[in-house]
Amino acid sequence: xxxxxxxxxxxxxxxxxxxxxxxxxxxxxxxxxxxxxxxxxxxxxxxxxxxxxxxxxxxxxxxxxxxxxxxxxxxxxxxxxxxxxxxxxxxxxxxxxxxxxxxxxxxxxxxxxxxxxxxxxxxxxxxxxxxxxxxxxxxxxxxxxxxxxxxxxxxxxxxxxxxxxxxxxxxxxxxxxxxxxxxxxxxxxxxxxxxxxxxxxxxxxxxxxxxxxxxxxxxxxxxxxxxxxxxxxxxxxxxxxxxxxxxxxxxxxxxxxxxxxxxxxxxxxxxxxxxxxxxxxxxxxxxxxxxxxxxxxxxxxxxxxxxxxxxxxxxxxxxxxxxxxxxxxxxxxxxxxxxxxxxxxxxxxxxxxxxxxxxxxxxxxxxxxxxxxxxxxxxxxxxxxxxxxxxxxxxxxxxxxxxxxxxxxxxxxxxxxxxxxxxxxxxxxxxxxxxxxxxxxxxxxxxxxxxxxxxxxxxxxxxxxxxxxxxxxxxxxxxxxxxxxxxxxxxxxxxxxxxxxxxxxxxxxxxxxxxxxxxxxxxxxxxxxxxxxxxxxxxxxxxxxxxxxxxxxxxxxxxxxxxxxxxxxxxxxxxxxxxxxxxxxxxxxxxxxxxxxxxxxxxxxxxxxxxxxxxxxxxxxxxxxxxxxxxxxxxxxxxxxxxxxxxxxxxxxxxxxxxxxxxxxxxxxxxxxxxxxxxxxxxxxxxxxxxxxxxxxxxxxxxxxxxxxxxxxxxxxxxxxxxxxxxxxxxxxxxxxxxx
Numbered sequence: 036x037x038x039x040x041x042x043x044x045x046x047x048x049x050x051x052x053x054x055x056x057x058x059x060x061x062x063x064x065x066x067x068x069x070x071x072x073x074x075x076x077x078x079x080x081x082x083x084x085x086x087x088x089x090x091x092x093x094x095x096x097x098x099x100x101x102x103x104x105x106x107x108x109x110x111x112x113x114x115x116x117x118x119x120x121x122x123x124x125x126x127x128x129x130x131x132x133x134x135x136x137x138x139x140x141x142x143x144x145x146x147x148x149x150x151x152x153x154x155x156x157x158x159x160x161x162x163x164x165x166x167x168x169x170x171x172x173x174x175x176x177x178x179x180x181x182x183x184x185x186x187x188x189x190x191x192x193x194x195x196x197x198x199x200x201x202x203x204x205x206x207x208x209x210x211x212x213x214x215x216x217x218x219x220x221x222x223x224x225x226x227x228x229x230x231x232x233x234x235x236x237x238x239x240x241x242x243x244x245x246x247x248x249x250x251x252x253x254x255x256x257x258x259x260x261x262x263x264x265x266x267x268x269x270x271x272x273x274x275x276x277x278x279x280x281x282x283x284x285x286x287x288x289x290x291x292x293x294x295x296x297x298x299x300x301x302x303x304x305x306x307x308x309x310x311x312x313x314x315x316x317x318x319x320x321x322x323x324x325x326x327x328x329x330x331x332x333x334x335x336x337x338x339x340x341x342x343x344x345x346x347x348x349x350x351x352x353x354x355x356x357x358x359x360x361x362x363x364x365x366x367x368x369x370x371x372x373x374x375x376x377x378x379x380x381x382x383x384x385x386x387x388x389x390x391x392x393x394x395x396x397x398x399x400x401x402x403x404x405x406x407x408x409x410x411x412x413x414x415x416x417x418x419x420x421x422x423x424x425x426x427x428x429x430x431x432x433x434x435x436x437x438x439x440x441x442x443x444x445x446x447x448x449x450x451x452x453x454x455x456x457x458x459x460x461x462x463x464x465x466x467x468x469x470x471x472x473x474x475x476x477x478x479x480x481x482x483x484x485x486x487x488x489x490x491x492x493x494x495x496x497x498x499x500x501x502x503x504x505x506x507x508x509x510x511x512x513x514x515x516x517x518x519x520x521x522x523x524x525x526x527x528x529x530x531x532x533x534x535x536x537x538x539x540x541x542x543x544x545x546x547x548x549x550x551x552x553x554x555x556x557x558x559x560x561x562x563x564x565x566x567x568x569x570x571x572x573x574x575x576x577x578x579x580x581x582x583x584x585x586x587x588x589x590x591x592x593x594x595x596x597x598x599x600x601x602x603x604x605x606x607x608x609x610x611x612x613x614x615x616x617x618x619x620x621x622x623x624x625x626x627x628x629x630x631x632x633x634x635x636x637x638x639x640x641x642x643x644x645x646x647x648x649x650x651x652x653x654x655x656x657x658x659x660x661x662x663x664x665x666x667x668x669x670x671x672x673x674x675x676x677x678x679x680x681x682x683x684x685x686x687x688x689x690x691x692x693x694x695x696x697x698x699x700x701x702x703x704x705x706x707x708x709x710x711x712x713x714x715x716x717x718x719x720x721x722x723x724x725x726x727x728x729x730x731x732x733x734x735x736x737x738x739x740x741x742x743x744x745x746x747x748x749x750x751x752x753x754x755x756x757x758x759x760x761x762x763x764x765x766x767x768x769x770x771x772x773x774x775x
Contacts, residue, residue: 040222040378041384041654044223044685047296050625050742051464052531053174053436053463053464054120054173054464055170055172055174056122056123056124056170056172056173056174057127058406059099059125062125062126063090063216065080065094066100066126066150066219067126067520067627068226068728069204069205069206069218069219070205070206070484072091073206073733074376076088076089076091078090079092079739080092080093080094080095080218081093081094081193081450082095082215082216082218083095083734084214084219084379085709087711087714088406089710089715089770093217093219094218094735095216095217095219095613096100096216096217096222097218097219097220098122098220098221099122099123099219100121100123100126100194100219100220100592101120101122101162101202101204101205101219101220101329102118102120102139102202102220103118103119103120103140103200103201103202103220103221103222103223104118104119104123104223104340104341105117105118105223105225105340105341105354105356105412106118106142106198106199106200106224106225106227107208107225107227107356107357107412107413107414108183108198108227108228108229108413108414109399109413109414109415109416109560110227110228110229110230110399110400110413111230111399111400111560111561112553112560112561112562113179113183113184113380113562113568113591113592114177114180114181114182114183114414114416114553114590114591114592115142115155115180115183115198115200115414116179116180116345116354116356116414116416117140117142117158117179117200117202117223118177118178118179118341118342118354118356119138119177119178119179119202119343120174120175120176120597120677120700121138121139121162121175121176122174123666124165124167125163125164127162127163127370128162128163128164128205129163129164129499130165130166130426130428130672131163131428131431131432131467132206132429132470132472133163133173134161134492134632135161135162135164135425135562136161136162136163136204136205137159137160137161137162137204137205137420137682138159138160138161138162138177138179138202138203138204138220139157139159139202139203139204139206139207139208139647140157140158140159140179140200140201140202140203141154141155141157141200141201141203141206141207141208141210141215142154142156142158142181142183142198142199142200142562143155143157143198143199143200143201143213143246144185144196144197144199145196145197145198145199145213146185146186146196148567148698149197151719152199152213153671154210154211155181155183156181156206156739156754157181157208157448158181158594159179159207160177160179160345160346161346161469162175162177163174163432163467165311165432165434165467166431166432168272169431169432169434170465171227171465173465173499174465175434175445175464175465175466175467176342176344176464176465176466177344177345177346177388177466177467178343178345178352178353178354178416178495179344179345179741180342180345180414180416180594181469181594182258182551182591182592182593182594184775185227185229185231186229187230187231187232188231188232188505189231189232189369190232190368190369191250191369191370192231193404193405194228194229194230194231194369195226195227195228195229195404195405195407195411196226196227196229197224197225197226197227197647197736198225198226198227198412199213199222199223199224200222200223201213201215201216201217201220201222202217202220202223203215203217203218203219203220203221203503204217204218204219204220205219206218210560224412225409225410225411225412225413225619226406226407226409226410227242227411227412227413228309228402228404228411228413228694230369230400231369231370231609234295234532235526239364240277246391253524257513258429261543261759262525264511264648267370267372267492267733268367268369268371269366269367269371269372270312270366270367270371270372270373271314271316272289272290272311272315273292273314275289275290275366275367276290276314276315278363278367279364280362282363283363283547284363284364285326286315286323286326287323287324287326287327287330288336288364288458289364289366290311290314290323290327291313291327291444291445291457291458292444292445293310293311293314294311294323294324294327294473295412295445297311302397308320314772317749318748319352319614320397327457327753329750330457330458331455331456331457332455332456332457332459332461332462333362333457333458333459335360335361335458336359336360336364336365336443336458337357337358337359337360337376337401337441337443337458337459338357338358338359338360338441338459338460339356339357339378339440339441339459339460339461339462340356340357340358340462341355341356341437341462341464342354342355342356342380342437342439342462342463343464343465343575344406344437344463344466344468345416346467346468346469347430347576347594347595348422348469348482348484348515348516348518349398349422349425349471349482349516349518349521350418350420350516350518350521350578350589351418351419351421351468351469352416352417352418352419352589353380353397353416353418353419353437353439353466354414354415354416355380355397355414355415355416355439355441355462356412356413356414357376357378357399357412357413357414357415357441358410358411358412358413359401359404359406359410359411359412359413359637360404360406360410360680361406362404362405362406362637363403364403365401365403365404365443366402366403366444367402367403368402368403369404371402372400373401373403373444374400374443374444375398375399375400375401375444375645376398376399376401376413376441376442376443376459377396377397377398377400377416377441377442377443377444377445377446377466378396378397378415378417378441378442378447379393379395379396379418379437379439379440379446379447379449380395380396380397380419380437380438380439380440381393381437381438381439381452382394382419382435382436382437382438383435383436383437383438384435386435386436388436389451389452389584390436390438390452391503393449393450393452393584394417394419394449394614395417395419395449395581395583396446396449396557396582397415397416397417397418397555397560397628398415398446398559398560398597398611399413399414399415401413403628410530410570413616416560417516417582418521418555418580418581418582418587418589419581419583419680420521420581420718421435421468421524421585422474422521423473424468424471425468425469425470425471425472425473425474425701426468426473426681427470427471427472428470428471432470432629433467433468433470433732434465434466434467434468434542435462436463436464436764437464437465437466437467438452438461438462438463439461439462439463439464440452440454440456440459440460440461441456441459441461441462442456442457442458442459442611443456443457443458443459444458445457445544462554473520474519474521475519476519476522477519477522478518478519478625479517479519479529479615479616479617479625480517480519480625480626481515481516481517481531481613481614481615481625481628482515482517482628482630483513483515483517483611483627483630483639483641483642484499484514484516484595484667485512485513485514485515485524485595485612486507486511486512486513486515486642486644487503487512487732487750487753487754488512488753488754489501489502489512489750491632491639491642492630492632492637492639494642494643494644496637496639496642497643498525498608498645499608499609499643499644499645499683500645501750501771503673503748504643504691504748505694505748505749505750506646506647506691506693506748506750507602507644507645507646507647507749507750507751508602508646508647508648508749508757509601509602509603509648509751509752510599510600510601510602510753511599511600511611511644512593512596512599512752512753512754513544513596513598513599513600513611513613514593514594514595514596514597515597515613516595517529517531517576517578517615517625520578520579520580521579521580521581522584523580524579524580524585524586524590525578525579525580525586526575526577526579526582527575527618528571528576528579528617529576529579529615529616529617529618530570530574530575530576530615530616530618530620531573531574531576531597531613531614531615531616531618532572532573532574532613532614532615533574533597533598533600533611533612533613534572534611534612535600535609535610535611535612535650535693536609536612537605537608537609537610542600542605542609543569543572544598544599544600544611545569545572546598546599546600546601547565547566547568547569547599548566548567548596548598548599549564549565549567550564550565550567550577550590550591550592550596551563551564551565551590551591551592552564552565552577552578552588552589552590552591552595553588553591553612554583554586554587554588554589555582555587556586557582562591565577567598573616574597574598575618576615577590578590585661588675593753597613601751602646602648603648604648605646605648606646606647606648607645607646608643608644608645608646609642609643609644609646610641610642611641611642611644611662612640612641612642613617613627614626614627618662626640627640627641647690647691647747647749647757649689649690649691649747649757650689650747650757650758650759651687651688651689651694651745651746651747651757651758651759652670652689652741652759653685653687653743653744653759653760654684654686654687654761655683655684655685655698655727655741655743655761655762655763656684656685656763657669657681657682657683657685657741657763657765658682658684658726659670659681659682660675660679660680660681661679661680661682662676662679662680670700674765674766674767674768675731675765675766675767675768676767676768676769677688677731677734677736677767677768677769678731678732679731680728680729680730680731681728681729681731681741681765682712682726682727682728683726683741683763684724684725684726684727685706685712685724685725685726685727686722686723686724686725686745687722687723687724687743687745687759688721688722688723689747689748690721691721691747691748691749691758692720692747692748693720693721693722693723693745693746693747693748694720694745694746694747694748694749695745695746696723696743696744696745696754697712697743697744698710698712698727698741698742698743698744698747699741699742699744700729700739700740700741701739701742701762702732702737702739704733704735704738706733708729708730708733709729710726710727710728710729711727711728711729711730712726713725713726713727719767723745727741728740731767734767735767735768736767736768737766737767738764738765738766738767739764739765739766740762740763740764740765740768741763741765742760742761742762742763743760743762744758744759745758745759746758746759747761
């Protein structure tokens, strides 16, 4: 790909072309048959910390094929974004006319500097084999995200927290396992900044000020009422100069906005010039302007690291992750207006190297912070309408070069893709537009994407079961999109109806729900909650537009949610259906669009799901213990001697199939003591049973329980499973056990 032109003095090192890849001769069998090998032995690759299965081939954290490179947070829209490099041309399950394979990313937050982690959920996207000639020897970059709302604090209280993301190819990273290292993929840790809260209870404010009210005042004063912060102030040039005195922030950094205003408004020059000269005092204005003009693409303060495409249905997003490197130089702390980092994106749809199409600008508010080593990572995202450029899979992959330019406190001009920022840099990458039918303007056909975060193409339409023979239960989350709304310039023009049917029985899906939406105008994005209430069984479709049209809105949390269906009391197979129409009209009715699921080729418009509301049943018992004298049957309410190996039985049954189970000793000593499990060879899918044992030689005399925890295969309440728990107690003593 041609290197873009740049004016003299610009920093070549700060302008990155798409990353090259080195193609492998072949895809090894451990990659080709990954799922089959795990099915035969869940610990085949030795990546599980506790497993009854012995490893065969040790592989952990292999980034040959994919690597999680950047994780950033957008404090204003409250979302975590990850950018993933796809490094090879093959090894992803097939070309764009197949189902490909899935990359999963699970996110965590730590509020105690890594001592503990809180699971934030998982997101995913599909990847394919893409021929070398289509990507001209360069890697592809993807993005994925989740909504994330860390607790906010008052603006005077620092609020930097740790974020972790785990990338895993073709296997979902297990929940609440922050130290998990996948076979194919990696972990990435970073610091993120949470925006301050602008309302605070009087009680909390008094605590911050270390003020104690007299009892008579406390009784008459509503300490739970809130107070808002004063309007965030933009610091003046004299205030910035005083703030950065002795902190190493150059005058041509903190005075840039004022100087560029002087340059762009010649009619005000006589007044602005005198004010600038006075404010800078000992710094000569001519020298400051000279330094500014000689600064091109400086990445001393911030740097754009990654750019990728979030391939989310038809309404895709470009995502960029930038890193703040210094603690000062951002026009004030969180109690001020701070400053903005702008990223403008261009696409080279005709692949001639000119990046002729500007698709818009995104931004994020930043402040002076106590930046740790490694910096603080932020993300920005830009909705884009790629439907006019989408291809059906038989036409081959549609790969598009993307250029992004980061600029501090000045938006890059959309008309100049070769523009060089003063503070910031440029990144270029390649994206793959997901294959599919192009959408014609004015066509408001709706599409269903996921049922309880399971892609419709991963639900067997003959059985209604998700991949892994998993039924659904409880409340189902239904997500989807009306792609034609990307061409609308205002909200409230389209509405949709959801229902489920089983034979002649029809159940409207009309439960009220709330979502969080991101709304943009220009380069500014705001987030707000919106409530959805059905009118005559129709919901208003909330999304519309793109930045290229001036304004837009996206449902961000839960992502692309169309409705919730409470299935309590229902069973068997049901068909979920959708249709849409223009608000205020009875026709035309836009029926659900057909999604062709490859490689099977099954067309889907309505989605069949099988419901299961029955949780598994657990059983666990102690049968006895062994010592040097042999086996001793357990006595009712009997004690056990320290050093004995206690043995027992367990069983788990479920009508639709047992998912997982495990036994654990509680409380655990500092050096963990495992519960060894032997699954009986006669076990079936619906009945897992066997024996367990615990060696007590390292345990202190005490009371303990052996707890059995199991789940079935049902995808319950959108992201959970039906579970059961049962435990059996025991008492360890240093003396011999009681007779029995």
